[in-house]
Amino acid sequence: MQALAWRMRRQHLLAGAADPTEVVRTLAAVSVFGSDPDLSVRRRLAAPGTPGEVQRALADGRLLRTFSFRGSVQLMAPETAGVYLALRSAGRQWALRSWVDHYRLAPDEWPDLRAIVREVVASGPVPPQAVADVLARHERFTHLAKEFAEPNHTFLKPFAWQGDIALGPDLSGPLVLQSPAAARGWGGVPDLGVAGPRAVLDYVDAYGPTTLEHVEHWLGGGLSAGRKRLLRWWAEVADDLVEVDVDGEERWHLASRLDDLVATRSEPTVVLLPGKDDWVMGPGTHDTWVVPAGHRTAMTRGANPVLVDAVVAGTWRVRGDTLEVDVPASDELAAEAARLGSLLGTDLDLRTP
Structure with a gap:
């Protein structure tokens, strides 16, 4: 699907980012608990380096970690963290x-x-x-x-x-x-009137094409920003948004990114991500566009998702030296399994149904 292919590219899953800060800045926040933040970030890097990259980025100040989304601890980019903290403290x-x-x-x-x-x-x-x-x-x-x-x-x-x-x-x-x-x-915590519209635009930029309901999930459910505020901020940024049709559903996209969306061409992809990754948590496990209803319980419980053409199609786990994946074998899966082994620093034998 063209729209999800654009989102995958925007979230650095098809073309890797330069450094961990860029990844986290795009995603807004990366969960520390119930996930593998190092794998989430390194899977999105053009040069993923070795395990521990997130820890190194924290140690030298390229990332910070703090309480933010969902009352939990998140990795955040120093220059944008204050935007989300402003909403959470509102x-x-x-x-x-x-x-x-x-x-x-x-x-x-x-x-x-x-x-x-x-x-x-x-x-x-x-x-x-x-x-x-x-x-x-x-x-x-x-x-x-x-x-x-x-x-x-x-x-x-x-x-x-x-x-x-x-x-x-x-x-x-x-x-x-x-x-x-x-x-x-670190950019400090800006005034709420500045932070709110910026957070809305940043969400649409990373998770578009999207809807107001998804913004309410991310900034309302995640940061307790408040529906009235979100509606006001959404109205304030309306001129920066454009309505697009996605399989008969009305969604919204940044006007400045529309040409990129139109030019995007989908291609067969398989991606292995850790549980609670932002690909799933950003739109929410209730979003059947990304998480079909049959996989919602597994995603909510933190299982590792297998994305087939950007949609959750199953789960994966590593047992010893074996990578168990409950989706059919394909060339794309074999290539992604090899990539996962490289990220984890081990050789994995792939086992499929």
């Missing part, structure tokens, strides 16, 4: 009555608390205990020291959403905190 969760009562912290006290946290993590990465030690000496915030001493992720998240902290670069090490400014290119 709901001002810390101002809810339940938060105020539970943490004994009024909304107007957050700026002073945030300033203390920023000062501590500026010299990071530091363990959360370092913040706890400072708060324990602060009369007003002493009672909150325990939220850092025994890290309470629920309490830490609003600091991340407002750009005060990010998580340290070590994917496998203990939890440590640092300033997001430790990542090269």
Whole structure:
């Protein structure tokens, strides 16, 4: 299908990107938990290098990781992360009555608390205990020291959403905190009025042709941006969008990308991706255009998808030195299996039904 072929190319699955930052910037965020972020990113690189590329990019500041989409931890590009964090913090969760009562912290006290946290993590990465030690000496915030001493992720998240902290670069090490400014290119958290329309356009750019419902899934369900805001932002960017017909369904595409879409020609492809990859999670497992209904449960549970001509057609797994794939053999599958073995640094024997 022409439209999905364009999306595959845009998401670097047919022509690889130059570096991990470009991949993550295109996708907006790459999940750390329940997936294999290194495989997701390296499958999209023109020169995928060796396993551990994502860890190296985090260590030298080309990527950052923080709490963002779906309340989980994501890899993000430093220069665009603030756009999505602005949306996530728009709901001002810390101002809810339940938060105020539970943490004994009024909304107007957050700026002073945030300033203390920023000062501590500026010299990071530091363990959360370092913040706890400072708060324990602060009369007003002493009672909150325990939220850092025994890290309470629920309490830490609003600091991340407002750009005060990010998580340290070590994917496998203990939890440590640092300033997001430790990542090269960190652009800060922009005003919501600027961030909202940009996030909408970036989604359409990466996941088009698409619909408003898909935008609501990604930015509403993923970041709790709020339907009214999304409708307003969608209206604000309407002049940058063009309506296209995809198999009789009305969808929307960036006007500036229309010529590329029209020029795209589909070709037989097989792609093996890790579970929870953005190809599936971006539009959502309920989107039967990408995930046929019969595969939805497996995708929701995090099985590794096999894409045949850009659509989920089955799953794959590695057992020892054997790659088990539950779709029929083809030349395209054999080539992709060899590519997966190269990415994993091992020789794999392919087994099909």
